[in-house]
Amino acid sequence: MSSPLFTIFIPTYNRAGLLPRALSSIEAQTDRDFEVVIVDDGSTDDTAAVVAGWKAGVDFPVTYVKQSNQGKHAAHNKGLELATGRLFFNLDSDDRLLPDTLERIRRHWESIPEAERERFAGVEGLVESMDGQRLLTIPYPHNPFDASFLDVRYRLGIGGDKKHAIRTDIACRFPYPVFPGERHIRPSFTWKRISHDYVFRCVNEPFQQVEYQAEGLSSDRFRLRMRNPRGFQLYYLEDVTVHRPWLSRRQLRRSMVDFIRFSFHAGDGLFRQGRLVHCDPLWLMLLPAGFGRLLVDRYRLRYKKGYKANRKESRN
Template sequence: MATDSPMFTVFIPTYNRAGLLPRALSSIEAQTFRDFEVVIVDDGSTDDTAAVVARWKARVEFPVTYVKQNNQGKHVAHNKGVELAKGRLFFNLDSDDRLLPDALERIWRQWEAIPEDGRERFAGVEGLVLSMDGKRLLSNPYPHNPLDASFLDVRYRLRVSGDKKHAIRTDIARRFPYPVFSGERHVRPSMTWKRISHHYVFRCINQPLQQVEYQPDGLSSDRFRLRMHNPRGFQLYYLEDVTMHRPWLSRRQLRRSMVDFIRFSFHAGTGLLEQARLTRFDPLWLMMLPAGCGRWLVDLYRLRFRKGYKPNRKATRN
């Protein structure tokens, strides 16, 4: 089955996870479907990650690519992984998670079940996740199995929430890289999936693909710090909500997104005239301006009492 272009690229972004990384690597070895390569992007680890990967690479039979970059954030590592990928489908496996043994086989079977003449409109296959002990679903199931729908439809119209894992066509992932802002190390992952939704759907299945474990020092462990250190990424995220993705949002969601756009615009140093221009002089911007300014002032008040939390006003987009 193996070809010069493998079916899957299993991509692992990692940062100081030498102790947990072997769990993820072992789950790749255990896959029942064998037509894949592995790409690991080390986002500037200072532990033994390189040695762990080197020992593993020396004993496995499938291709493994390891690169190390300066610490720039998971989204930059993702962009690099997509650049290096040779597989037709790109699967992201976090370094502290674990693939179920038949995960790639399940995805492959679902992908092959899509008629070839209709496959162009599909971005990939998406499934559910389990807790690390395997006892709890951490995803709300889809209303139909399978369900062919975009991320925006699943989240906002069908209101299916919870963590999901998917394999995406590598060519599409290359067309939709994460934006990178100088001095910032985080962009919300759903920014890309929302953009893709305007063009493609996923084959969504009520089958678990991966077991996950949320670490105490993970990205979501301190949301306030994450937001304050990455204002331009959040500003763009909410700007796209109130412009590009507006038809999917309820009135309440639209108001909240506009408030957050104003809030993070102030943190990013974007003045009122530029905010108005970015929102295309939307009357809703003017209506929500007091609330957005209020949220910004509350953030500034909190910042006074938390050392090391300084808005990144000088960040610029690359």
């Protein structure tokens, strides 16, 4: 059998109560050329039963795999290993697709001339609120708009959540790094790497309706960063080395300070830091600022209400 055009990938962790909303939106798709891959990142609720019941009643391929809790980025890597579709689309377990999302993505992808398609990583769109009344992200300056993530984010200053279908062969070449004991790395880590060679066909159309959960990854950014210093260190290291031409002076300074900050959190002293940035003069100049951020972090961890309790809970 030929491979489907789309792999709809759902990473999930203890979202049995919300998952049916995402699954129902898949059933409603007008384009049926897809498979579904679900990676359960160590759920302790009824996720497996919810998926099994749903899988028994649908007429398209569904792959479900459960792994130990390693984080969304590790689940993403596993999903790519299992994917057979040519375009890989991430649907968060608490969000939902619009009924014609895949149909519109196909149309935009096929509108790119085949002779030019090799330089495109995929198709990217916007997100909106669950009631469909509000866009929750900044639109692109033109529709369609062909650009890389780095150009969109740093040269045009267009931020906000975006959703894309990416070529599976490209995504497989850029897996997320996984550090022992850490369960998060910023999603844009791989988007930046891909930007050096590929662009997206960006369109001002919503592909997903999203609802940001109170207990989601972004609910406590400080605690998230403190628990994952190696991932953040590498993220900012690539900002100040690999992606440097795209950053403004202000952005470069901020990224260098954060590189120093998370290097200290990760246990890397001055010698190791200097080697990583090739003794960059900017690193030498900003060492006091980076060390100052480290001291502020330690103060917050030790004295601010809630953080000591949160750290204790994370160890249990």
